[in-house]
Amino acid sequence: MRTPPDLSPPPSASCPNPTIPETAAVAPLLLAWYDRHHRSFPWRISPAEGQQGRRADPYHVWLSEVMLQQTTVQAVIPYFQRFLALWPRVEDLAEAETDAVMKAWAGLGYYARARNLKKCAEAVARDHAGRFPDTEDGLRALPGVGDYTAAAVAAIAFDRPSAVVDGNVERVVSRLFLVEDSLPAAKRLFRALTASITPQQRPGDFAQAMMDLGSTICTPRRPVCALCPLNDHCLAFRSGAAVESYPRKAAKKDKPVRKGAAFVARDQAGAIFLRKRAESGLLGGMSEVPNSAWTSRVDGETGLSAAPFSADWQACGTVTHVFTHFELQLSVYSARDLAALRRNDGWWEPAASLSGAALPTVMKKAIALAFPDALSP
DNA sequence: AATACGTGGAA
DNA sequence: TTTCCAAGTAT
CATH class of the missing domain: 1.10.340.30 (Hypothetical protein; domain 2)
Structure with a gap:
């Protein structure tokens, strides 16, 4: 025993x-x-x-x-x-x-x-x-x-x-x-x-x-x-x-809403401009399209002025994505037919490899809203 | 101890 | 639609 x-x-x-x-x-x-x-x-x-x-x-x-x-x-x-x-x-x-x-x-x-x-x-x-x-x-x-x-x-x-x-x-x-x-x-x-x-x-x-x-x-x-x-x-x-x-559980906290803007740029060949996120923290080490800070503040900058570079940005709509501890409402903007200028803050991901990129789901949602065919394999 | 950290499926 | 949650870990 x-x-x-x-x-x-x-x-x-x-x-x-x-x-x-x-x-x-x-x-x-x-x-x-x-x-x-x-x-x-x-x-x-x-x-x-x-x-x-x-x-x-x-x-x-x-x-x-x-x-x-x-x-x-x-x-x-x-x-x-x-x-x-x-x-x-x-x-x-x-x-x-x-x-x-x-x-x-x-x-x-x-x-x-x-x-x-x-x-x-x-x-x-x-x-x-x-x-x-x-x-x-x-x-x-x-x-x-x-x-x-x-x-x-x-x-x-x-x-x-x-x-x-x-x-x-x-x-x-x-x-x-x-x-x-x-x-x-x-x-x-x-x-x-x-x-x-x-x-x-x-x-x-x-x-x-x-x-x-x-x-x-x-x-x-x-x-x-x-x-x-x-x-x-x-x-x-x-x-x-x-x-x-059972089991008894402590009460959950409610989820605040955060807002932000994402910018999906595509060049003449269909490549999408991506950046790499910081190695730690939310979505750490993953890729992203350029985006503003995500904030609960009403005076936060979640519009066009957060664009990474000047282009003919078109509003595409909003993506809602629920994370563990907050809900994100992401305003998505697109620009097409850009010249694929070399930039030091990211890279142009070719259309053929985009679906295999290290993109978290929220970024795929934003890209799909801007260019519905972009992630088709 | 409390909080940060993703996503998609089920009821 | 909304809520809950599924084989947790790091700090």
Whole structure:
């Protein structure tokens, strides 16, 4: 029997129902469910293969986990396939041009992930002879690898019994233990509770099973408790609580609106004038069309006077784009048939390569509004 | 602890 | 239409 985790506060403090789930029963039930209902993804091996001693490739697991941070599986799969085709091994990624990595990541969002992905690949190639560290602590020290990713790679690729806590797991655990504490303040409690049900055997399958359960059965809105392998042990379900109201979360802040102007210039050959953004911060390291500052101030300059150079700018309309912490209303201006004069603040991206450029979605929207055919491949 | 950091799909 | 949010990390 395992030592009970150090819970602070203990589960009874946050559970109106004093009953503690029979934690030892959870993992076997969940693993049996996973054997039958696991999902297949390009970065996974099947549980049958796993029980024959095979392990998923740590490079594949790491790459998928970084891509999956705050990102849906559906969005990730084509990117994962392209990255593996371009860079089959971590050493290949380490030797890649950073700009090529940014181009391949374009559209996936949270671009600091791509910058850190490259740094991490370099660290693994240079400091670890191309082998990922096989412990949670070793992984945690890599760029872009936080608590979750370190635990996930350690469990899935190296069979370590680490507590893998992502949004799915938080949801499952909050219901299983009827946790009244709110996120994100209760992160520590969720980690301890997850550790209390994580098995020594098949910890990687257990982690993936928790995530599959969370995304198919124990869903945010309409959980399908009748089909849940853990329903007999779930305090939320057994107590008749509103299961979908867990986990408790802190109230969200509202999104301010910012405004700006973007300038899409095209030359006689169809090339578009682009610039490179600063390496850090919003859309860091990505390409852009010239644009004004994005401001919430009513007296901010969001019109023609922010143009990068003089031209016959025509107003095309407005693009609305929602970022994590603000909404952007971008006034778009276009100019056509310009002479492709050499400038030191950017370059003319040829029409043929524009769709493959390192353009974040908001910039593609602006270009598409100005020249609807510009991004056609 | 609180905030910055993208995007697109589902209800 | 609006809201929520999906396998988080860095600072």
